[in-house]
Amino acid sequence: MYHVIIPARFASTRLPGKPLQDIVGKPMIQHVWEQARRSQALSVTVATDDPRIVEACRSFGADVVLTSPDHPSGTDRLQEVASHLGLSDDACVVNVQGDEPLLPPALIDQVAGNLQASSLASIATLSEPLVDVDSLFNPNVVKVVTDRAGYALYFSRAPMPWCRDQFAAGRPAELPAGVIFQRHIGLYAYRVRFLHDYVSWPVSPLELVESLEQLRALWYGQRIHVAEACEVPPAGVDTLEDLNRVRALLADA
DSSP: OOEEEEEEOSOOSSSTTGGGOEETTEEHHHHHHHHHHTSSOSEEEEEESOHHHHHHHHHTTOEEEEOOTTOSSHHHHHHHHHHHTTOOTTOEEEEOOTTOTTOOHHHHHHHHHHHHHOTTOSEEEEEEEOOOHHHHTOTTSOEEEEOTTSBEEEEESSOSSOOHHHHTTSSOSSOOTTOOOEEEEEEEEEEHHHHHHHTTSOOOHHHHHHTOTHHHHHHTTOOEEEEEOSSOOOOOOOSHHHHHHHHHHHHOO
16 A cells, blocks of 8 residues: 655756657656556555646646646655645555656556555665676766665765775776676655655765765655665656657557
8 A cells, every 4th residue: 555656857967848849649747657557556646846747747647746847856845745636644645757767567566565564764775786897887877785684775976886906996897796786777666754754854974975866865864765676767858869769669559
């Protein structure tokens, strides 16, 4: 039993108006909403700061909430909508990004189920094995290290764990054998109680340094459950090239 909220901002540096970009006759936000509706969520709500997105969502029948334009993060926007919907503190909310038109519904169900099964966690998220050197050393690929129970120890844009001996001479030609590297997948499930706490906390130093919101939760002592995704999610849409790739995939479907 959980709810999906889809934050969708009109402004985007690399692709303005991203949620309304056409993909095979539908705005991108409709594709995201339709994928989320295929999950087991009790409700799916779009959260946006722009009336144009509100109008588009209402045209295809989505529940949508017009939020404050001043939120510093998508998590803050999520909290506003959870309050607007009157969700209880114990309710589970999955944050589905508005630029993930190919997100498998099974992953939404998985991350929600993992949170509900992890009584110590305030957040649940997913990862996948990282198997190439380029990705490990790419700062746009977020890495996560967990403890033996599957709770996050740290997230970083830097390579981690850092293999002291193998990396001493610089970037290697291939990954060291026997070391587990994980790429973080930015799909989150939250307890509503946590969302209310999160927006009251000052920004943490680690969050500022790495530009990773989830580090605020770790800074304030919250537990984040991490599990390997049950299937590999296709990449989201950040650029025009990404958009054209998704258009081609869905046109051939």
